[in-house]
Amino acid sequence: MFSVKSVxxxxxxxxxxxLGTAFLKKGIDIKGVFSTTLDxxxxxxxxxxxxxxxxxxDIPKDADAYLLAISDWALSExxxxxxxxxxxxxxxxxxxxxxxFSGTIKRAAVFYPLQTFSKNKQVDLSLVPILIESDxxxxxxxLKELGNKFSEHIKEVDSHQRKQLHLAAVFACNFSNYMYYxxxxxxxxxxxxxxxxxxxxxxxxKKLDTLSPRAAQTGPAIRRDxxxxxxxxxxxxxxxxxxxxxxxxxxxxxxxxx
Amino acid sequence: MFSVKSVxxxxxxxxxxxLGTAFLKKGIDIKGVFSTTLDxxxxxxxxxxxxxxxxxxDIPKDADAYLLAISDWALSExxxxxxxxxxxxxxxxxxxxxxxFSGTIKRAAVFYPLQTFSKNKQVDLSLVPILIESDxxxxxxxLKELGNKFSEHIKEVDSHQRKQLHLAAVFACNFSNYMYYxxxxxxxxxxxxxxxxxxxxxxxxKKLDTLSPRAAQTGPAIRRDxxxxxxxxxxxxxxxxxxxxxxxxxxxxxxxxx
Numbered sequence: 001m002f003s004v005k006s007v008x009x010x011x012x013x014x015x016x017x018x019l020g021t022a023f024l025k026k027g028i029d030i031k032g033v034f035s036t037t038l039d040x041x042x043x044x045x046x047x048x049x050x051x052x053x054x055x056x057x058d059i060p061k062d063a064d065a066y067l068l069a070i071s072d073w074a075l076s077e078x079x080x081x082x083x084x085x086x087x088x089x090x091x092x093x094x095x096x097x098x099x100x101f102s103g104t105i106k107r108a109a110v111f112y113p114l115q116t117f118s119k120n121k122q123v124d125l126s127l128v129p130i131l132i133e134s135d136x137x138x139x140x141x142x143l144k145e146l147g148n149k150f151s152e153h154i155k156e157v158d159s160h161q162r163k164q165l166h167l168a169a170v171f172a173c174n175f176s177n178y179m180y181y182x183x184x185x186x187x188x189x190x191x192x193x194x195x196x197x198x199x200x201x202x203x204x205x206k207k208l209d210t211l212s213p214r215a216a217q218t219g220p221a222i223r224r225d226x227x228x229x230x231x232x233x234x235x236x237x238x239x240x241x242x243x244x245x246x247x248x249x250x251x252x253x254x255x256x257x258x
Numbered sequence: 259m260f261s262v263k264s265v266x267x268x269x270x271x272x273x274x275x276x277l278g279t280a281f282l283k284k285g286i287d288i289k290g291v292f293s294t295t296l297d298x299x300x301x302x303x304x305x306x307x308x309x310x311x312x313x314x315x316d317i318p319k320d321a322d323a324y325l326l327a328i329s330d331w332a333l334s335e336x337x338x339x340x341x342x343x344x345x346x347x348x349x350x351x352x353x354x355x356x357x358x359f360s361g362t363i364k365r366a367a368v369f370y371p372l373q374t375f376s377k378n379k380q381v382d383l384s385l386v387p388i389l390i391e392s393d394x395x396x397x398x399x400x401l402k403e404l405g406n407k408f409s410e411h412i413k414e415v416d417s418h419q420r421k422q423l424h425l426a427a428v429f430a431c432n433f434s435n436y437m438y439y440x441x442x443x444x445x446x447x448x449x450x451x452x453x454x455x456x457x458x459x460x461x462x463x464k465k466l467d468t469l470s471p472r473a474a475q476t477g478p479a480i481r482r483d484x485x486x487x488x489x490x491x492x493x494x495x496x497x498x499x500x501x502x503x504x505x506x507x508x509x510x511x512x513x514x515x516x
Contacts, residue, residue, distance in 0.1 A: 071483070115461060118473065128457055157450075163489075163493065164445065164447070167444060168455055170477050171440045171503075173459065174476060174478075174479065178471070178475065178511055179437065180430055180471040182426075183426035186422055186425060190419055192415075192426075197372065197387075200386075201463050203373060205460050212452075213435055216374070217432070219431065219432030220353075220428065245507065246428070253432070
């Protein structure tokens with residue numbers, strides 16, 4: 001099996017930073033960083049103790065792998081501009097297939113970390129599932145080995161499955177976080193500390209260790225407590241947008257089957 | 259200050275069970291359990307090493323406090339039926355004021371644990387905020403002492419604040435849990451293991467230790483990534499109800515101010 005020992009990082013955002021840092025820690029040779037914004041490339045290169053490149057044509061051509069940790073919309077143009085290389089070229093997107101590489105990239109793959117990365121927030125990557133895809137089984141094995149260096153959850157999934165995981169993640173992560181946002185906004189309005197509700201938020205996530213979401217569902221909607229539902233809707237009368245969410249989700253929870 | 263040393267539990271659901279167990283552990287004398295369903299009362303009484311009562315008129319009249327851990331809709335009728343007692347009578351509801359006791363109860367209070375309780379799921383009560391209310395400052399002090407026996411987060415709040423906290427909790431807990439439910443449903447559909455997404459769910463909650471929900475918001479909506487949003491909506495075409503949620507929440511996230 002071919003081992004990935006060196007990587008060039010394309011991109012300088014949260015995914016590039018977290019994965020680049022993980023690679024470096026595990027002894028992977030980071031051969032350089034390219035980003036369309038040179039300042040950002042330099043900042044990340046400094047963190048990763050490597051060089052920044054101002055032009056994508058200047059990046060080292062002899063790396064074992066090229067990590068394209070950039071926005072979905074920038075992928076196809078970046079693939080077009082990428083110099084011809086023999087190493088594995090892998091993107092980190094949940095919602096883009098292998099087709100984006102077709103024709104131009106010899107050894108194409110996906111290396112998708114199923115996690116929410118924010119700036120200045122450390123993440124324990126050992127718990128982060130890394131979802132791998134390639135048409136070439138040898139590449140899959142090489143990337144499994146690379147992922148295994150820092151994560152305990154490496155899994156090969158096809159594009160359809162990865163896209164479904166990404167969609168599910170939007171609900172489980174992005175939309176949950178927006179529920180936290182609304183909660184904070186409502187508390188702030190009455191001079192209440194958001195910290196009061198954090199134990200509840202953590203317990204809600206932790207419950208899934210022992211209960212299914214269906215079994216863990218509590219609250220006025222699942223109890224069909226119409227009095228409380230109506231009182232809450234009334235209480236939200238200055239927030240028509242929250243009212244709409246409250247109404248829609250409560251209705252769906254009420255319709256859950258036992 | 260008057261110390262609560264004995265309690266009668268009215269109710270046999272999740273809140274009655276968790277609080278009753280916490281009281282017992284801390285050496286409170288549980289004088290009995292009443293529930294409209296005698297079987298349930300007996301089951302909880304056994305757990306709490308005490309007696310079950312088949313009729314509310316039979317409960318001991320000399321307890322220091324009476325915990326009414328019952329559904330909101332049952333409260334006013336139960337208060338009406340409660341024998342005349344000198345002890346503190348307290349309900350555990352997030353959305354009901356003190357008014358429900360007016361006229362009939364001498365020493366009325368609220369003892370509201372801000373948490374999601376499910377059957378057969380242990381909860382670390384030391385982290386659970388207990389929100390206390392009473393018109394009588396001596397009762398507030400007594401209940402603070404009682405709550406402090408097992409929780410590190412005791413807080414006096416008025417009815418308006420408690421109702422707002424309860425409303426915020428519906429978003430932060432009940433609605434987040436429904437987002438987990440949708441994620442599981444979507445994964446199941448493609449034969450994917452819900453465990454894959456649990457690290458992401460936990461990290462999403464954990465992020466709030468260091469970031470505000472606004473700063474923690476990630477995903478296609480906050481990036482205004484219309485291509486992915488449209489692809490996701492299309493992918494949900496067999497689930498019009500999830501599509502509606504996706505559309506509504508994504509729209510609101512896109513409108514978030516920086």
